[in-house]
Amino acid sequence: MRYTHNFSNNNQGSVAIFFAVMLIPVIGFLGAAVDYAIALRSRGIQQNISDEAALLIANAKTSAAAIAGLNFAHDEISKRFAKTSNQEDTSIVGIWLDG
DSSP: OHHHHHHHHOOTTHHHHHHHHHHHHHHHHHHHHHHHHHHHHHHHHHHHHHHHHHHHHHTOSSHHHHHHHHHHHHHHHHHHHHHHHOOOOOOOOOOOOOO
16 A cells, blocks of 8 residues: 555656657657658649640640650659659640640
8 A cells, every 4th residue: 555655656757758658749740740741842843843844835836846745744753753652654644726
């Protein structure tokens, strides 16, 4: 009985236990922040590639030049993301409208 009374009143080492318990959510939030940063970087790269391809296609004088812009976008996306996401077969579709 006396042992449980001493145990409940003892405050030594409580900081270590608190640190150990709080370390789990801190590591979880850190992992979520890293994943979010990677997703934002990936989205920025994809946006830059699509913007550049759109400008190439918009400034194209012939359908061959527009197709070259689509091929550029496909090659850039495949080069940057196929190794990390196992998406070797990407598809970019565009329609050439005269006028």
